[in-house]
Amino acid sequence: MRCVVANWKMNLASREARAFCEDLLGHFTPQAGIEVGIAPSFTFLHLVSELVRPIGLQVFGQNGHAEAKGAFTGEVSMPQLRDAGCSGVLLGHSERRQFFGETDAALATKVKAAWQWDLLPLLCIGETLAQRDAGQTLEVLRQQLSILAETGPGPLWVAYEPVWAIGTGRRAEAAQVREAHAFIRGELNRHLAGTDYVVPILYGGSVTPESFPELLTIPEVAGGLVGGASLDPRKFAELVKQAG
Ligand code: PEP
Numbered sequence: 749m750r751c752v753v754a755n756w757k758m759n760l761a762s763r764e765a766r767a768f769c770e771d772l773l774g775h776f777t778p779q780a781g782i783e784v785g786i787a788p789s790f791t792f793l794h795l796v797s798e799l800v801r802p803i804g805l806q807v808f809g810q811n812g813h814a815e816a817k818g819a820f821t822g823e824v825s826m827p828q829l830r831d832a833g834c835s836g837v838l839l840g841h842s843e844r845r846q847f848f849g850e851t852d853a854a855l856a857t858k859v860k861a862a863w864q865w866d867l868l869p870l871l872c873i874g875e876t877l878a879q880r881d882a883g884q885t886l887e888v889l890r891q892q893l894s895i896l897a898e899t900g901p902g903p904l905w906v907a908y909e910p911v912w913a914i915g916t917g918r919r920a921e922a923a924q925v926r927e928a929h930a931f932i933r934g935e936l937n938r939h940l941a942g943t944d945y946v947v948p949i950l951y952g953g954s955v956t957p958e959s960f961p962e963l964l965t966i967p968e969v970a971g972g973l974v975g976g977a978s979l980d981p982r983k984f985a986e987l988v989k990q991a992g
Contacts, residue, residue: 750970752972753974754979765792793834816865835868840892872907952972
């Protein structure tokens, strides 16, 4: 299975989101074996869901709170994401870890909450440049995946996103992606041993239609989590086509 997911971050207004979806629908042919998702801002989750779910696209929240409801001003819960039409939720994006202090401990509770509300967690992991330069990449990935020891097994997608490659135009080299994805697969096999869960590992970090075909040839790269290039419906449609 291949997966292509758009992370719109804090971009677009509802009018632009509608225009994107209408343009995408005009250029999008559903293909067997390819899962396509969009992670819009909370304010137009409903709108995007209504437009794209009928043709089989998934809609992801960009974050979700572990509690189902209560006094958590500014937060959105997993059942609220479901109510807005989401089938999944991005968890642990590096911007959440970096700017909002998201910890592995908090992510373990969020993954469990997502499962409780029947949402597919897309867990983002990756090292900073300082960690890579210090030779700590694999240890960071091991640590970030160790939350699975606490959550136990369940349906999951993982995105390997080297922090230094996100939004920078600097894509990781093939050998770096190959090493990281192979390591992640080994860790997932260890955590999910004895279960039937098949976890696709997406690459994220400055993916474009120019770089995606080569990335897709790397073993264990099951697709992409795409930021910047996903804001252009033609580029996003092209990425989906390339995944086919
Ligand atoms: C992302 O937001 O997850 C991402 C990979 O962004 P970009 O494609 O812009 O690097």
